[in-house]
Amino acid sequence: MAEASVVRMEGVLTMRTIAGLVDRALPEGNCVVDLAAVVEADSAALA
Secondary structure, three states: OHHHHHHHHHHHHHHHHHHHHHHHHOOOOOHHHHHHHHHHHHHHHHO
16 A cells, blocks of 8 residues: 555656646746646556
8 A cells, every 4th residue: 555655656746847847848838738748648657
């Protein structure tokens, strides 16, 4: 149970970190599409 929680936490932290980088790297307005792709890729990686 604890290990599953750690994996989930790492996934959330990874997504937040990538979201922060994307948010800084791209002009406003482009982030939503890219974050959707990032979330899909990250979910696939965790699955």
